[in-house]
Amino acid sequence: MERFIDLKSFNTFGLPVVANYFVRIAHSAEIKELIENPVFKENRRLILGGGSNVLFLDDFFEGLIIQMDNTGWEIINEKDEIVYVCARAGTDWSFFVDEMVEAGLHGLENLSLIPGKVGAAPMQNIGAYGVELKDCFHSLEAFDLQSGNIRVFDKPSCNFGYRSSVFKHAARGRYIISAVTFALKKNAELNTSYGNLEEYLKQSGIKNPGIKELSEAVKTIRQSKLPDPRYVGNAGSFFKNPVVHKLLLDDLMKEYAQIPKYELGNNTYKIPAAWLIEQAGWKGYRLGDAGVHDKQALVLVNHGSASGREIFALAMKIQLDVKTKFGIHLDPEVNII
Ligand SMILES: Cc1cc2nc3c(=O)[nH]c(=O)nc-3n(C[C@H](O)[C@H](O)[C@H](O)COP(=O)(O)OP(=O)(O)OC[C@H]3O[C@@H](n4cnc5c(N)ncnc54)[C@H](O)[C@@H]3O)c2cc1C
Incomplete structure (x- = not known):
């Protein structure tokens, strides 16, 4: 120690x-x-x-x-079209995705270049470009800090939701995830339909991308929009995209007819938090070294020597302002320690 x-x-x-x-x-x-x-x-x-x-x-x-600090991955089973790959918790996520893409195994390519380790990925059911970890998750192994036993979680027991899981809520802090198993496919239809991605592929003249081309496209888009933490401190999206009821949306549309929205069913809609923050005038804002990224309003940045409390204070100001202007509560995605 x-x-x-x-x-x-x-x-x-x-x-x-x-x-x-x-x-x-x-x-x-x-x-x-x-x-x-x-x-x-x-x-x-x-x-x-x-x-x-x-x-x-x-x-x-x-x-x-x-x-x-346990790293590496191995194929543990194969059944028809499905290959079961177990990755240890300390493995770099982006490295693991690259290895799967290189091996021609489908399922994780849209999640290319997300920072972090494999063990944390189920925690918030990481997602990007129309795909979430749960889509090809099989099971995970975790150490129960209360009982001292190892427990295997299948998909239902992880209770995955939008940027959430049982590990982020009911069982927070109780389990150390030590390995995650994915069910990947030898052949599968690629998910290219997500807005930005579809547009990028079209503009680049890529008609039927292979798994590698898709992964490269995702990386290029990410690099053009998100600040690289090696140069500008950040934790990706600071807030989750809020889900609102149709009644609230109808009210907002009277003033903001162009509000972007994704229908989720059951009279509910997801609204991009970035749009709300940008409309509220925070994009590119900077106070001292704490700021809002100038290309993506959902990303709070540390320009150098901001303190954790300064970044948090900025997040709270944005949260209050969005609530006041739109009546919508923004829930942080980042874990506040
Ligand atoms: C530039 C940038 C872009 C990003 N883009 C995305 C994106 O597109 N989609 C997305 O979903 N996220 C994104 N993120 C957020 C982040 O990359 C993911 O949430 C990632 O999974 C966090 O991994 P980590 O290892 O860094 O976890 P940490 O930040 O170290 O931990 C996150 C949480 O997981 C818990 N945890 C970590 N390891 C374990 C373990 N082994 N067992 C149990 N609990 C554990 C921690 O206690 C903490 O609560 C982005 C972040 C950045 C900086």
């Missing part, structure tokens, strides 16, 4: 947070030892992957950071 570790390179906002205790777990068996350790028993704990979806409020984390 290490002490006083600087987490600046372990969180994509680039905040210089110091952790009192820090432990890396290379084998699931080490977790059994860890939970007997007094430091584990007596301290607040945080399981950290790549730190690309967390905002630390304080510059000292008075507790224990646990990071899964």
Whole structure:
């Protein structure tokens, strides 16, 4: 166990947070030892992957950071068209997706270039370009910190929803995910219908993209729109896209006829949070080193030396302003620590 570790390179906002205790777990068996350790028993704990979806409020984390350091993947079964691939929690997500694309296994290509580790991906059911992790999820293995046992979760028991799962809500902090198994396909129709992607492929003259071309297209679009955390601190989308009832939408449309919306059924609609934030005038805003990205209003950025609390204060101002202007509550997607 290490002490006083600087987490600046372990969180994509680039905040210089110091952790009192820090432990890396290379084998699931080490977790059994860890939970007997007094430091584990007596301290607040945080399981950290790549730190690309967390905002630390304080510059000292008075507790224990646990990071899964087990990496790699293997094919564990094959059945007709389906290949079951198990990836260990500490594997870099983007690297894993590239490997699957290279192997010609379909299912994850739209999720190319999402930062973070495999173990964190089920936490918020990561999604991009019309695909979510749950679409090709098979099961995961997790260590129960309460009972000390290993538990296997199938898809229904993960309770996946839009940027959510049982791990983000009812079972928050209880399980350390150690490996995730995906059911990938040898052949499948590619999902190219998502707005931006369809448009990009059309403009690039790509008619029937293969899995690699699709993955490259996703990467190119992402790189053109999202700030690279290596240069500008950020955690991707700060807020989730809100879901509103038709009655509220009808009211808003009287003033904003052009409001973008996606029908979800049951009289509900998803509205892009980026549109609301942009309409409220926050795109490109900067106060000190905390700001809103000038190409994507949903991304809050650290231009250099903003503190976690300054970024959080900006997020709260935006949340209040959007609520006042549109009557819509924006829920943070980022985990506030
Ligand atoms: C530039 C950028 C673009 C992004 N784009 C997207 C996108 O398109 N779609 C999307 O969904 N997300 C996106 N994100 C958010 C982020 O990449 C994902 O949420 C990612 O899965 C987080 O992985 P991580 O390893 O960094 O997790 P962390 O930030 O370290 O942790 C996130 C949460 O998961 C928990 N956790 C981490 N590892 C484990 C584990 N092994 N077991 C149990 N709990 C664990 C943590 O306690 C924390 O609550 C983006 C972020 C950035 C910076």
